[in-house]
Amino acid sequence: MSAASRYSVLALAFAGLLCAVAVLYLRVSASNEVPRVEFSADNIGPRPVEDLTRQHIPRDYALAWQTMEQALEENRPDLLDAYFTGFAKEDLTKRVNRQIGAGMHVRYQDRGHKLEGIFYAPAGDAMELRDRAQVDLQIYDGGKVIYDEPIDTQYIVLMTPGADRWLVRKLQAVGGEKP
């Protein structure tokens, strides 16, 4: 084998290594990225959505998913305090604690959300939404992957206003192509 061929093989191997590292890095850093949320409030009622609320809902919902994904990956229930309240927080906290007990964790690769407002209370104190979420989900037992699938799920979401943000009060999967 000539020197040029050897260098080519080495370069290819190095490029492959770089790609592998990049893929691993992207997976690891997935929870550090804010998921993409497309929000539509065209069919919401009975109260029309205010301009500021129209901006805050997708922002806060995206941040809620980011913190949820991070909490479930790093087994840190404290992260749920920022964007969850009520039953949603209770349920997710229970799930993280049970993950800790079983020595498990999950990792999400979030591919985006289509969020649609379906009910905005007349007093402006609650909003119900429907989300079509697309994520890749990996479930780990210790360091071993026991599940790795793309999933497409519909959620019914209940959000209520907090002091400076909207909080997720209920997050309930209701179906999807792969429920």
Next chain:
Amino acid sequence: MSKTIPFLILVAAAWSARAADLHPPSEATAGNSISILTSGSGKATFYLIGPASVIKRQVQAGSDIAVDGDDLQNSGRYIAILCGSDGCGSSPFLVNPAAPNRLSLQVHPSRVPVASVNGISVVAFVFDNFHNLALRSPPVKFSILPKDEKPVSADRPVENGVAWVRLTSARKQGTTEIGAAIGHADEIRVVQQVAAEACNLRIHANRDKNGFLVETDPVRDCSGNPVPDGTVVSFTMSDAVGKTTVDVPIKRGVAKIAMPIKGRARISAASGVVTGNELEVGG
């Protein structure tokens, strides 16, 4: 022969992949136990990951796995996984909410002026016994239970777990109870209906030793309810020197003030957006 052995290995691999298969029901109901069929043989680890639960236990592949209703209380997406020595198999399934039996009732505001059209917002979120939003539900029965009057009720449909209604407050001040009922759930909230803005504000003046004592008639709203004490009435006096305004809270239904007036003066009163009559005094 040389081609047969790899084929047998493939068949065996396919068989062992099937060994971790499991078949939960495609849908279940919150709080109800289920049985998950499995195939294969040997020891395996069963996992069940749900909205609020994570189960991990050793099972015998090929036997049915019983999952208790307590582990399926949350409606949503569950993933059942079975891992044997030869790999893992998985199957997702959906747990639907149980029958609606709880309500979260939000009534706003808690104090509302009388005769306020659509001034009361009543929203009922319908849940099952496990706090799952009951997305399919019969209508919610909303009731208004005023003091000393006949109760009124009406059904409203539930869409996506929510039923709502807007109400106009009564013309007479006082408390009223607003209720919502479904299944065994019956929630009641109390709303205080208070007098609205003053209406037909009228003042009169009488001489006293230092000038005039200016006083309102009993201040009432347009439905005849007395405006609560503490509501401010602004008296304005204009004379040759200039204009003076004094804010006076209502006490025992009226607002009054002594005004030292020399010469001629005009006196008027206002409360909120309502202005009263104008008096000309002195001379």
